[in-house]
Amino acid sequence: MIRLQQGIDGLGQPVPGSFQQSDTIYVNVMVANTAQYVTVPSGANLVVVGVSGGADLYLLLGVTSGLSVPAATATESAGALSIPELLPGAAGGPFLRQLNGNTKLGIISTGTPVVTLAFYS
Numbered sequence: 001m002i003r004l005q006q007g008i009d010g011l012g013q014p015v016p017g018s019f020q021q022s023d024t025i026y027v028n029v030m031v032a033n034t035a036q037y038v039t040v041p042s043g044a045n046l047v048v049v050g051v052s053g054g055a056d057l058y059l060l061l062g063v064t065s066g067l068s069v070p071a072a073t074a075t076e077s078a079g080a081l082s083i084p085e086l087l088p089g090a091a092g093g094p095f096l097r098q099l100n101g102n103t104k105l106g107i108i109s110t111g112t113p114v115v116t117l118a119f120y121s
Helices: none
Strands: 006-008 014-019 025-029 036-039 046-051 056-061 085-088 095-098 104-109 114-120
Touching: 025 036, 046 056, 046 085, 056 095, 104 114
Parallel strands: none
Antiparallel strands: 006 014, 025 114, 036 104, 046 095, 046 114, 056 085, 056 104
């Protein structure tokens, strides 16, 4: 698995937001309101999440079951999180997240986007 490195231009200057393609990429074709759980590959420290447009995607690190699309107001600020983070598919991306030692992650969507998970060491 390759390390994430910022791209540089022909003059050796950093190019913000650019990085090389991962050599470890997973693809998940989502079913609306159905959670999928992914085992993080060994050695991964970062994940870049890409979402095809038109559907919202929720992500939660460290979860192996019970993930659902939020349906009520809730707050959470400490301890083991149970509220997934919204990664809006139509609003852009990709989204870079640190894995912080988590070996599992859960994703769920309100629609049927294609989701790519590009892992980096």
